[in-house]
Amino acid sequence: MSTDFNPALIPQELSAGVEGGNILEQLQEIRDVINEFANVETWSEPFRHIMEGALAVHRLRLLDLSRREEVLFLELIEGRGLHVRAHDSQCFFYSEYGHWSAYNGVVPQGTLARCKTFLMQLEGLYSMFDNNVLRENEGILVAAQELLRQYGGRSEQLLEACEKAAICRVPPTKTKQQGHGEDDTPAQAAVGMHWTAVMANTIGKLYVKLQTSLLNDSVIKYYIEWCSIDVCQQGGFCTMDGCFVFDPRGGLKAVPKSPQRNVYVHLPHRMLDPVADDVKNRLDMFWKTTYWGNAPAFDVCMASLTLAFRGENVDRAFWGVGSGGVGQSLQTAHLEAILGNYHSCLDMNIYFIDEEMRKQAANLVGKIVVTGQESVQGSRRPMREDIYKKHISADKVPERLPYAIRTGLVELRGWKRFELNAYPKFAGVTEENINSIMRRTAVCRYKATFVDEARIKGREVQAAASGIFPRDPTLKDFLRDKPACLVTLRCIWNYARGRTAAECRAVLENYVVHGGDRGLTAAAVRSSCGLSVREGPAADAIDEALKLPHPGDDDPIAAAARAQRKWQMKSMQVIMDWLIDESKDWFTVAQLRSTKTKVVFSFNRSDAQEKVDELVAAGLLICETTILPKVSKTFIYVPRIATQKALSEVIPLDHDQNMVFTEECDWNRMRSRLGPDTSRMLNMKTLTQGYRQRHVPEGSKRGRGAPSKRITGSETDRKMKEELQVAMDRDAAMCREVRELVEGGEESADHKVAMQRHYFYPVTTRCRRFLKTNGAQNCTRLT
Secondary structure (H helix, E strand, O other): OOOOOOOOOOOOOOOHHHOOHHHHHHHHHHHHHHHHHOOOHHHHHHHHHHHHHHHOOOOOOOOOHHHHHHHHHHHHOOOOOEEEEOOOEEEEEEEEOOOOOEEEOOOHHHHHHHHHHHHHHHHHHHOOOOOOOOOOOOHHHHHHHHHHHHHHOOOHHHHHHHHHHHHHHOOOOOOOOOOOOOOHHHHHHHHOHHHHHHHHHHHHHHHHHHHHHHHHHOOHHHHHHHHHOOOOOOOOOEEEEEEEEOOOOOOEEEEEEEEEHOOOOEEEOOOOOOOOOOHHHHHHHHHHHHOOOHHHHHHHHHEEEHHHEEEEEEEOOEEEOOOOOOOOHHHHHHHHHHHHHHHHEOHHHHHOOHHHHHHHHHOOOOEEEEEEEEEOOOOOOEEOOOHHHHHOOOOOOOEEOOOOOOOOOEEEOOEEEEEEOOOOOOOOOOOOOOOHHOOOOOEEEEEOOOHHHHHHHHHHHHHHHOOOOOOOOOOHHHOOOOOHHHHHHHHHHHOOOOOHHHHHHHHHHHHHHOOOOOHHHHHHHHHHOOOOOOOOOOOOOOHHHHHOOOHHHHHHHHHHHHHHHHHHHHHHHHHHHHHHHHHHOOEEEHHHHHHHOOOOOOHHHHHHHHHHHHHHHHOOOOEEEEEEOOOOOEEEEEEOOOOOOOHHHOOOOOOOOEEEEEEEEEEHHHHHHHHOOHHHHHHHHHHHHHHHOOOOOOOOOOOOOOOOOOOOOOHHHHHHHHHHHHHHHHHHHHHHHHHHHOOOOOOOOOOOEEEEEEOOOOOOOOOOEEEEEOOOOOOOOOO
């Protein structure tokens, strides 16, 4: 790939400049004119600023005050990278704490105060000009230099005099002959005035118009559109008494506050405030007990916070897993007190429903830390791994607030941490793509246990050695106090100033990849994805790839076939686990879709029919048709279990040649149960008549009146009547046959009667044999 580029091949186009209405270029040209003036080196920066306004306004009329002129003066007075700037479709104001704060609908009061002071000084400057000043750049600069000479070159005194002149000057009044209303044109009001006095009057009215537009929120959107610049945000943060920025190749360092620092984070704390020793000791005990036996995990937290303060995205979400009461919510409350508006809690439903992500994404933009608390309960759907991956990697996700029309795309940078009591569940993750979840996750299982102090009283040392510590009910309030927040913030400062970004990222990789978590992350992710947990350390995929002679020569078709086969085998294992849990040996697609099992399937159950057909085509499922109650004819599926030997090698499958067998009947017992006058047969006759009466034929209706509740005529009653009649007829025929044999002298001395019965096989393979006529196989067991 060629990377050479010849700029001469691109035709050059002239910039539109001032003629095209570009405000930033117009102001830059004014600054260039001032810099080329002979005596500009002796001017102070505030006086140069006033002269920029003098050159910008000298061609302005009161009728010309449109939105563009308001934006121009806002950039002239507050811009220049000092107090207001616009970039990335947002407007930012430089705050008194040393950081750039996003515009929230309210203009800072300092902006209005500086605009008023600037325009008053500019109005006073024009009112102090003599009547012989030419209306051109050179004439205005010369007149300003003459005023400055009169004040001995002291621009501060001149500006004070200008402000006093603006306050004390009396605007000209109009006579009755000149006009009667307030809407007279400036030309009519300016009859007999020098142009400098007219400009002083115009500037005096400009502030009122500019202030009204700023307070009505009608200027900022135009300022964003017309005055946006490219700004590279600096990683770091400001406190109420300090500014801390990251060296691109080093750690965190303290610097003086300045707009050029490009810091956009403010933490409402004072780094220089004194902190009592008992606060330090109590907070140190909190962190040590919470991360008891998890020092590498605490290092991951500090490294992740450092990367987030740098403005980077932490590519590994932190799963904190505990049984409850292990201090996870206390950490969240502490971080929220430290970060203020730069911390947010999210609803975990965003990983299940796209619409939830769109609604919450706007509230997660610009956050340093985002915390998800608890997995979603009561849902049979697994987490959407695509949403999880885009959120953790800070890929663009859709954002639209409720009732909004436009949908935007935003990046959710920062550190994402989750407080969990159980692992989440993902679907559709296989051995081939599990690394996409693994490389975005770091897992910590909290080992400490917190109990009432009375339970370990007198055994505190022994309990602490086993990770058991007393519970402190007042700890959350303590962690939200300013002194505790300040202690942790100083710990972050000490950690961050001695580590580069590469070293912080290495902490995360060493924890997950190189065994710092002792395989916990791999086991947790595999369990969440429904894969079997491997024993022992997992093989490094990079080392395995480097061992191959030609890792890029693998046949893609063969690789795809292997991946598909692995997915099929995993799906079959999940289906068989589900059948075992449900004590079933077959299933239907409808049952698969509607089951409420905790088993996580490797496919979306809305596509169950397509996936089941694929498994049938692969020979892993057997499909048969059957008739089920309330469903009628349907398809059932049975897993095909692979064996080392065929069934015919284990047992013979050919039909047995012996199909005639001798049966013996006890005539006395049969006569007492199957005789026509026995209680059993009379009961069956009564039941048959009862079901016959309950069954109402189709078309029968009541004569008159409202229809009554129908309790008869169901299909079940009709079938029950027929089944009872068939059973009664079969038993009666069996009894008559035996009676005839007894009457023919076939009864033995012990009242037994022998009969020959013929059997048959219903299928071609060996199975159960069935009687062709009546016999012991289909007779009641009471005989």
